[in-house]
Each structure stands twice: as structure tokens, then as C-alpha cells.
Amino acid sequence: MVEQTVRAESATAAPEPAPAGPVKRRGPGATPYLFLLPYLLLFVTFTLVPAVYGLWVSLHEWDYLLPGKPFVGLDNYTALFDSASPVFDFFWQSMEASGIFTVFSVPLLVVVPLGIALLLNRSFKGRTFFRAVYFAPYVLGVAVIGLLWRFLLDPNLGAVNSLLGAIGLPDDTAWTTGLPWAWISLVGVTVWWTLGFNAVIYLAGLQDIPRELYDAAKVDGGGRWAEFRHVTLPGLRPVLLFVVINTVLASSNMFGQSYLITQGAPGVETRTAIMYIAEEGLRGYRMGSASAMSYLLTLALLIISMTIFRLFRTKD
Amino acid sequence: MGRLRGIAWYTLLGGLSLVFIAPLVWMLTTSLKTAGEATRIPPSILPEDPTTGAYAELFGGNTQAPVLRWFLNSLLAASGQALLVLFVASTAAYALARMNFRGKNVIFAMIIGTLFIPIFTLIIPNFLIIDRLGWLDSLWALIVPGAASAFGVFFLRQFFQGLPQELEEAAVIEGANAWQIFTKVILPLSKPALATLAVISFLSNWNDFIWPVYVLFSPENYTLPPGLGQLQGAYSINYPVIMAGAALASIPVLILFVISQRYIIEGVSRSGLKG
Numbered sequence: 001m002v003e004q005t006v007r008a009e010s011a012t013a014a015p016e017p018a019p020a021g022p023v024k025r026r027g028p029g030a031t032p033y034l035f036l037l038p039y040l041l042l043f044v045t046f047t048l049v050p051a052v053y054g055l056w057v058s059l060h061e062w063d064y065l066l067p068g069k070p071f072v073g074l075d076n077y078t079a080l081f082d083s084a085s086p087v088f089d090f091f092w093q094s095m096e097a098s099g100i101f102t103v104f105s106v107p108l109l110v111v112v113p114l115g116i117a118l119l120l121n122r123s124f125k126g127r128t129f130f131r132a133v134y135f136a137p138y139v140l141g142v143a144v145i146g147l148l149w150r151f152l153l154d155p156n157l158g159a160v161n162s163l164l165g166a167i168g169l170p171d172d173t174a175w176t177t178g179l180p181w182a183w184i185s186l187v188g189v190t191v192w193w194t195l196g197f198n199a200v201i202y203l204a205g206l207q208d209i210p211r212e213l214y215d216a217a218k219v220d221g222g223g224r225w226a227e228f229r230h231v232t233l234p235g236l237r238p239v240l241l242f243v244v245i246n247t248v249l250a251s252s253n254m255f256g257q258s259y260l261i262t263q264g265a266p267g268v269e270t271r272t273a274i275m276y277i278a279e280e281g282l283r284g285y286r287m288g289s290a291s292a293m294s295y296l297l298t299l300a301l302l303i304i305s306m307t308i309f310r311l312f313r314t315k316d
Numbered sequence: 317m318g319r320l321r322g323i324a325w326y327t328l329l330g331g332l333s334l335v336f337i338a339p340l341v342w343m344l345t346t347s348l349k350t351a352g353e354a355t356r357i358p359p360s361i362l363p364e365d366p367t368t369g370a371y372a373e374l375f376g377g378n379t380q381a382p383v384l385r386w387f388l389n390s391l392l393a394a395s396g397q398a399l400l401v402l403f404v405a406s407t408a409a410y411a412l413a414r415m416n417f418r419g420k421n422v423i424f425a426m427i428i429g430t431l432f433i434p435i436f437t438l439i440i441p442n443f444l445i446i447d448r449l450g451w452l453d454s455l456w457a458l459i460v461p462g463a464a465s466a467f468g469v470f471f472l473r474q475f476f477q478g479l480p481q482e483l484e485e486a487a488v489i490e491g492a493n494a495w496q497i498f499t500k501v502i503l504p505l506s507k508p509a510l511a512t513l514a515v516i517s518f519l520s521n522w523n524d525f526i527w528p529v530y531v532l533f534s535p536e537n538y539t540l541p542p543g544l545g546q547l548q549g550a551y552s553i554n555y556p557v558i559m560a561g562a563a564l565a566s567i568p569v570l571i572l573f574v575i576s577q578r579y580i581i582e583g584v585s586r587s588g589l590k591g
Contacts, residue, residue, distance in 0.1 A: 031411075031415065031494045032411040032415040032416075032417040032420070033411075033417065035407045035408065035410055035411035035415070035494070035498070036407070036408050036411045036412075036423065038403065038404040038407055038408070039404040039405060039407065039408035039464065039469065040408070040423070042404060042460065042461075042463055042464035043427065043430075043464040043466075045445065045461075045464075046438070046442060046445065046460070046461040046462075046464045047430050047433070047438065047464050047466075048426075048430075049441075049445065050438045050441035050442045050445060051430075051433060051437065051438065051441075053441040053444070053445070054437060054438065054440060054441035057440065057441060057444070064444075116332075119328075119329070124325065126326075126329075128578070130329050130332075130333060131581065132573075132574075132577045132581070133333045133336055133337060134332070134333070134336055135577070135581060136336060136337070136340070136570070136573065137336055137339075137340070139519055139523075139569050139570065139572075139573045139580070140340075140523065140565075140566050140569060140570075141522065141523025141524070141525060141541055141565065141569075142523070142525045142541075143523070143525050143540065143541035143542075143544045143545065143562075143565065144343075144523075144544070144562045144565050144566050147544055147547075147548060147558055147559075147561070147562045148339060148340075148342075148343050148559070148562055149339070150548075151346070151555055151558065151559065152339060152342065157355040157357070157555075159342060159359055162357055162358050162359050165358075166358060192335070192336070192339075196336075197584065200581050200584055200585045201584070201585055203585060204585035204586065249434065253434060253435070253436060255436075255525075255526050256525045256526065260545070260548075274436050274526070277436065277440075278436075278439070278526065278530060281439075281440045281443075282439070282440070282443060282530040283530075287440050287443075287444070290440055291440050291441070294434075294436055294437050294439075294440065295437065297434070297436075297437075298433070298434055298437045301434060302432075305432075
């Protein structure tokens with residue numbers, strides 16, 4: 001699962017101060033570093049080094065299968081903006097696909113789970129059970145979800161079209177091979193699959209809103225809607241920020257659903273940016289070019305996240 | 317709640333549940349059908365003549381699809397990584413939560429900072445590093461790189477900071493060294509947090525898709541996720557076999573979820589993190 005996640009509070013709150021009075025008898029010495037060593041070894045090798053190494057690779061014509069890897073400066077980057085280059089069309093088409101998916105899935109994944117969380121936030125018998133049921137699909141991997149829905153959405157043999165036919169609706173919709181159906185399928189499946197995750201985050205946020213605020217709102221005579229607007233939404237602000245940023249990042253990283261359900265179909269319209277980068281770099285072995293694409297995408301996501309962050313900060 | 321409202325309430329929640337559960341049930345029931353019945357229109361809801369034929373086929377030793385092998389590989393990779401995460405994250409989190417030393421804040425900020433690097437940015441350079449280490453097409457590629465989980469360190473650090481200081485101080489007075497305090501005092505008190513982290517690591521490794529698809533080449537080295545893709549090719553029209561494969565990949569994590577759902581959900585909601 002490509003899950004890009006950050007903690008809500010870590011994004012908003014300042015780093016906490018060190019705990020008061022940690023055990024400190026002898027000088028710190030080498031002990032803390034020895035404790036950190038195993039982790040840092042992995043962290044440096046597989047996170048820090050690759051972050052820099054990827055940048056280095058992107059400045060070379062790095063064909064995995066060829067011995068020479070000549071330095072080409074920013075050529076891999078400028079090619080992405082040159083309509084005459086062989087990667088231009090495919091790259092921007094894939095960016096567009098990721099964009100379309102993000103634009104349609106994020107609002108649903110922000111709003112629908114909030115509705116579910118509000119439903120589940122009351123106290124009633126079986127609440128834990130329902131919470132678990134709605135969360136259950138999320139614990140399955142995209143490989144399972146992809147195969148399952150490819151079968152269910154099969155235009156000829158799938159249960160979805162059969163079901164629609166049985167209630168008198170058209171039973172020949174090309175869910176996996178036509179447009180806009182392929183997008184509807186990909187967004188729908190993703191909402192079904194990951195909705196529980198956001199709902200659980202919202203639920204935790206809702207439970208942190210002090211009861212007294214609701215009691216105060218009742219005294220003021222506000223209705224349900226006023227309560228939601230003036231107490232619930234402001235109280236959820238940091239959680240909402242987390243959910244929005246996290247969902248935007250996760251959606252723009254979409255890969256498995258397209259790879260398995262539509263296989264990019266009808267043509268390459270549903271081939272997402274990550275799918276194209278992986279094909280270019282790990283199937284075509286043009287790693288310099290693929291790295292340049294991934295850094296450009298990273299930069300774009302960074303700008304988008306910062307913009308969302310700002311919007312939340314400056315509002316009212 | 318009035319009686320009528322109560323009924324309406326549970327009907328709404330129950331109907332919603334159906335949306336989430338029915339596709340999973342469909343996967344299981346299809347895996348018990350014959351190939352013919354699985355694609356019949358209109359479809360049968362329950363298998364008319366339930367058969368485990370699809371599972372027999374799956375385990376029948378098809379050399380293109382050694383499913384049992386994939387299952388064991390998945391198990392090995394996911395538990396191997398969970399153990400490694402527990403070790404490296406708990407030691408690092410202990411130092412960061414309970415000790416003072418030069419560079420502590422910089423190290424912690426760097427670890428948290430990498431949470432913002434999209435995973436795909438690191439895929440190509442990591443592929444090259446794994447290649448240098450000679451780990452391509454092996455389970456090492458699945459176990460080791462992902463164990464540098466910033467989430468694990470962050471999650472355990474939070475927990476360790478909440479533990480009472482006194483126990484640790486008592487141990488110091490008795491002359492315990494840092495390692496003894498860590499293993500005899502801190503870890504036993506942290507069992508719920510450690511279990512939560514282990515389960516979350518296991519799940520995310522078990523379900524990982526993009527990385528195993530590209531770093532494993534030989535069918536016998538596959539884990540279940542790339543294996544399922546292979547299955548779709550090998551049995552393109554035999555849906556019960558494909559669904560049996562999907563069920564096989566789901567059942568262990570669904571069982572794990574049912575057993576530990578409180579911890580998973582709380583771990584996820586409290587930290588706002590999964591990975």
C-alpha cells in the first residue's frame with residue numbers, strides 16, 4: 001500500500017519539549033548512540049542515501065542495462081517540458097490521470113467518512129462492531145481488492161452488472177474498459193476500500209471535542225446544524241487538515257487499483273503517474289528519466305500540501 | 317432512542333455494513349463454486365454444490381503458481397520485518413524518549429521529516445541499492461529496507477514518554493545499566509504498544525504491492541501480492557481459483573484484524589499514522 005501519512009499534530013504543533021528529568025546519572029556517553037545505531041543504519045541506507053542518490057541518478061542518462069551512465073545535467077527534467085521529447089505526452093497524460101483521480105476521490109473521502117464518523121459517534125449498542133465492519137476492507141491489500149473488483153466489475157460476467165440488470169438498469173456498462181466508467185469504478189472502489197481509515201481518524205477527533213462545548217451550544221439554543229458548524233467543525237480543524245493532506249497524497253500516489261482493475265484502459269487514460277514512473281524506471285530501466293519524473297511529482301505534492309496547510313491556517 | 321427510531325437506526329447501519337461485507341463474502345463464496353457456476357448469469361448467491369476444487373487446484377503444485385510457497389514467503393517477510401521493526405524502533409525510540417544527548421533533536425526532526433517524502437521517490441534509488449547489496453529477487457529486499465519505519469519510532473517514542481519515571485529511577489539506584497532498564501523495565505511495560513506496532517507492520521508488509529512486484533522476478537520468490545497478479549494471468553477465466561487465491565491472502569489478515577481490531581483501530585486513530 002502506498003500510504004503517505006503524517007501525524008496531524010506533528011504537522012501543526014511545535015515539537016514537544018524533552019521529557020522532564022530523564023535518567024541521567026553518568027554523562028550521556030556513547031549509550032544513546034548505541035541504542036540508535038541499528039535504526040540509523042537502516043534509516044541512512046534506505047531513506048537518506050536513496051533520497052540523495054535518486055537526485056544524482058536523475059542527472060544522468062541512467063540506463064540500468066547499459067554500462068555507461070553519462071552525466072546529462074537537467075536534460076531529464078527539461079525533456080518533461082519539451083513537447084518533442086518521447087516522454088512528454090505519456091508523462092503529462094499520466095499526471096493528468098493522477099490529477100483526475102485525486103480531484104474526484106478526495107472530496108468523497110473527506111466528506112463521506114465524516115458522515116459515517118458522526119453516525120458512529122453516538123453511543124449505542126454494537127458501535128465497536130460497526131466501526132470494525134466499516135474498517136475491515138482497509139486491512140486487505142490492494143492486490144486482493146484489485147482482483148476482487150476486477151471480477152465484480154467485469155462488464156460481461158461481473159456481479160455488479162448482473163445486479164443492475166436484475167433491478168431493471170442497464171446491464172452492459174463497461175466498468176473496466178470504457179470512460180467515464182473506468183474512473184467511476186476506480187474512485188468508487190477506492191472510497192469503499194479506504195473510507196474506514198478516515199472515519200476512524202475522524203472518530204478519534206470527535207471524541208476529543210469536550211462535551212461541555214456541546215452543552216453550551218444547547219444552552220444557546222442552536223439546532224443540530226448550528227452545533228455542527230460552531231462546535232464540531234472547528235473542533236475537528238486539525239484532524240480535517242490531516243485527513244485532507246493525507247488523502248490528497250494517498251490519492252495522487254494511486255497505483256495498484258489502475259494496475260489491476262483497469263490496467264490503464266481504455267488506452268492509457270487511467271495509467272497514473274506512479275504507474276508510468278514504475279514502467280519507465282523499473283520495466284524500461286530508464287532510471288534517470290523516471291527519477292526526474294518522481295522528483296518533479298514530489299515537488300508538485302510538496303507545493304500542494306503546503307498550499308492546503310496555508311488555506312487551513314489563514315481561514316477566519 | 318424510541319423503538320421505531322432504534323429499528324430505523326440499525327437498519328441504516330446494517331445496510332451500510334452489507335456494502336462493506338458483501339464483496340468479501342462474494343469472494344469467499346465464489347472460491348467454493350465451480351468455474352461454470354462462477355460466471356453464470358444470473359449469478360447464484362450461494363454455491364449450489366460447494367466444492368473446494370479451487371483450493372485443491374491452487375495447492376496442486378502448478379509450477380507457474382506455487383501458491384503455498386508464496387504464502388510462506390509472505391509469512392516470512394511480514395513476520396521478519398515486524399520483528400526487525402520492533403527491535404530497531406524500540407531501541408531508537410528509547411534513546412529518543414528517555415535520554416539526553418547531543419544531536420537528539422536534529423536526529424528526531426530528520427526521522428519525522430522523512431515522513432513527508434513520498435514512498436515512490438525512494439523506489440528507484442532503493443532498487444539500485446538493493447541491487448548493489450545483491451538482494452534483488454530475494455526476501456531480504458522485502459524485509460530490510462522497509463524496517464527503517466519512521467512511524468515505528470514516532471509511535472513508540474510517544475508511548476515511552478508516557479511511562480512513569482519512578483520505576484526507571486529505582487532501577488538506576490539498584491545499579492541497572494541502560495540495557496537492563498530497557499529490557500527489564502521499559503519493554504515489559506510496553507507490551508500493548510509493541511503488539512500494536514507488530515500487527516500494523518505485519519499488515520502493511522503482507523499487503524505491500526508495488527515494491528514486491530518490481531523487486532521479485534522468479535515465481536518461486538514471489539509473495540502473495542505479486543503472486544495474485546500471476547494467478548490472474550495463469551487462470552484468466554477460472555474465477556474460483558483466482559478468488560481462492562484472494563481469499564488465501566485475506567484470511568490471515570482478517571483473522572488478525574478480528575483478534576486485534578481494538579488495538580489496530582486505536583493505534584491508527586491515536587497516531588494518525590499507518591505504514
